[in-house]
Amino acid sequence: MASSPRHSTHPTSPSSSVATAPTLLRLNYPDFCAFAPLRPTTRAHSRAPALLPDPEEQQDAGACRVGHGPSPSAAALRVGIVGFGNFGQFIAGGIQRQGHAVLATSRSDYSGYCACRGIRFFATAEALCEAGPDVLLICSSILSTEAVVRAIPFHALRPDTLIADVLSVKQFPRNLLLEILPPRFGIVCTHPMFGPESGKHGWSGLPFVYDKVRVAQEGDQAVKCEQFLSIFEREGCRMVEMSCEEHDRYAAGSQFITHTIGRILSQLNLKSTPINTKGYETLLQLTENTISDSFDLYYGLFMYNVNATEQIDNLDRAFDKVKQMLYGRLHNVLRKQIVERVPIP
Ligand code: NAP
Numbered sequence: 001m002a003s004s005p006r007h008s009t010h011p012t013s014p015s016s017s018v019a020t021a022p023t024l025l026r027l028n029y030p031d032f033c034a035f036a037p038l039r040p041t042t043r044a045h046s047r048a049p050a051l052l053p054d055p056e057e058q059q060d061a062g063a064c065r066v067g068h069g070p071s072p073s074a075a076a077l078r079v080g081i082v083g084f085g086n087f088g089q090f091i092a093g094g095i096q097r098q099g100h101a102v103l104a105t106s107r108s109d110y111s112g113y114c115a116c117r118g119i120r121f122f123a124t125a126e127a128l129c130e131a132g133p134d135v136l137l138i139c140s141s142i143l144s145t146e147a148v149v150r151a152i153p154f155h156a157l158r159p160d161t162l163i164a165d166v167l168s169v170k171q172f173p174r175n176l177l178l179e180i181l182p183p184r185f186g187i188v189c190t191h192p193m194f195g196p197e198s199g200k201h202g203w204s205g206l207p208f209v210y211d212k213v214r215v216a217q218e219g220d221q222a223v224k225c226e227q228f229l230s231i232f233e234r235e236g237c238r239m240v241e242m243s244c245e246e247h248d249r250y251a252a253g254s255q256f257i258t259h260t261i262g263r264i265l266s267q268l269n270l271k272s273t274p275i276n277t278k279g280y281e282t283l284l285q286l287t288e289n290t291i292s293d294s295f296d297l298y299y300g301l302f303m304y305n306v307n308a309t310e311q312i313d314n315l316d317r318a319f320d321k322v323k324q325m326l327y328g329r330l331h332n333v334l335r336k337q338i339v340e341r342v343p344i345p
Contacts, residue, residue: 076100077227080133082125082148083140084110086294090196091139091166092119094203098231103133107144129156135228138165138173142300145173149180160220162186164228168255168297169304170244174213186221187213189244192232193255197289204236211244252307259298260315262290 077100081088084106092102102119104110105128114121122128129136129152136157140148145167163185165173174189181187192199193207215225233239242250265287272284290298302308336342 075227077134077224077231078103078132079135079137079228080104080128080131081137081139082106082128082152083138083144084108084114084121085139085141086196087166088139089113090199091137091192092117094235095231098234100231103128103131125151126153126156129153132158133161134158134224135162135164138163138167141294141296142167142169142172142304143296146176149176154180154182154185157185159184160186160224162188162215162221162224162228164188164190166190166192167304168251168301170209170211170247170251171306172304174211174244178213183214186215186225188215188225188228189213190232191247191251192237195293197292202236203232206237207240208232208237209240209242209247211242211247213244248305249307251301252305252311256301256305256308256311257315258286259290259293259301260312262286263298266291 077095079095079100080103081092082105084092084104085108088104088106089110092104095102096118103122104114104119105122105125109121109123111121111123113119120131122131125148136152138145138149145165163177163181164187165177167173167189168191170189170191174187177187177189188210190208190210192203193209194203199206210229212225215221229239265283270284270287273280276284302312337344
C-alpha cells in the first residue's frame with residue numbers, strides 16, 4: 001500500500017480493501033464529506049433526552065478559557081467517549097479538530113470542562129447511549145474497563161453503533177467486547193501510540209494501531225468505521241493495521257519496557273545537573289513522561305498483557321548480566337593477584 005499512509009501487518013485481513021477507501025476517496029475528493037450521501041440520514045439525538053444542555057446552543061461561555069471546537073459538518077460523526085480523564089480529553093481534541101461532535105460521560109463530573117469546549121457531558125452512560133452516538137469510544141482505565149463496559153446499557157444504543165476502544169493493551173478489550181456486545185454492533189480496537197505529552201505538538205507521524213475486529217463489509221458500519229479511522233489519518237497519524245495479539249507482543253517489548261525503565265528511573269529521583277549530557281536529558285524526559293501517566297495505566301500494561309511478565313524477567317536477567325560483566329572483570333583481576341600471585345602492572 002505504497003500510496004496509503006495506512007500500513008497493514010496482516011495481509012490476509014478480510015477488510016484490507018475497505019482500509020484503502022478513505023485514501024482513495026481523499027485522492028479523488030479532497031473533502032471527506034464525500035461520505036455524506038452514504039451516511040444514515042436519521043439522527044437519534046432528536047429522540048434523546050440530554051441531561052445537560054447542548055453546549056453548541058449555550059451562549060454563556062463567560063467562565064470558559066478555551067473556545068468551542070469547529071461546528072460539526074453535515075457528515076460529522078457523533079463520538080461518545082466513555083471515560084473522560086486524561087486521555088479521553090486529549091483525544092476529544094483531535095476528534096473535534098476533524099469537525100466531529102464529541103459527547104462524553106465519566107465517573108467524575110467533567111460538565112464544566114466540557115461546557116467550555118462544545119462537548120455534551122452526560123452524567124450517566126445511559127443518557128449518553130440514548131443520545132445516539134455513531135461511535136462509542138471506550139477511554140476508561142484498563143483496570144476499570146470490564147466494569148465500565150458491563151455497565152453500558154447497549155440496548156439504549158442505535159443498532160448501527162460502532163464500538164471502539166483506545167486501551168493500551170488490545171487482546172483484553174477485544175475478547176471482552178466480543179464476549180459482552182450483542183453481535184449487531186461493530187467493533188474496532190485501536191491504540192493511539194501517543195498521549196498528551198508525546199502528542200502535544202500534533203499527531204503527525206505518530207503510530208495509530210487498529211484492528212477491525214468485527215465490522216460488516218458493507219453498509220453503515222463500514223462507512224462509520226472508515227470515517228472514524230479517517231480522523232487519525234487526517235491528523236497525520238501513521239496508520240498501522242495489526243492484530244490485537246501482534247500489538248500486545250510488540251507493545252510488551254517496546255512500550256512496557258519504556259514505561260518500566262521510566263518507573264525505575266523515577267525511583268532514583270534523578271535531578272538535572274549543570275553538565276547534563278544529551279543522553280541524560282533523554283532519561284530525565286523519559287522519567288517525566290512516564291510518571292505523568294497514572295500508575296493504573298502502568299499496572300494495566302503489566303497485568304493485562306500476557307507478554308509483560310516475560311519482559312520483566314528479561315529485564316531482570318539483562319541487569320544481572322550487566323552487573324556480572326562489571327563486577328566479574330574486577331573479580332578476575334583480583335583473583336589473579338590474590339590466588340595466582342600475578343603482580344600489579
Ligand atoms: P487511566 O488512569 O488509565 O484512566 C483514567 C480514566 O479511567 C478516567 O476516565 C477515569 O474516570 C476512568 N476510571 C478509572 N477508574 C475508574 C473506575 N473505577 N470506574 C470508572 N471509571 C474509572 O489514564 P488515561 O491516561 O486517561 O488513559 C485512559 C485510557 O487510554 C487507558 O485505557 C489507556 O490505556 C489509554 N491510553 C492512554 C494513553 C496515554 O498516553 N495516557 C495513550 C493511549 C491510550 P474519571 O476521570 O471520571 O475518574
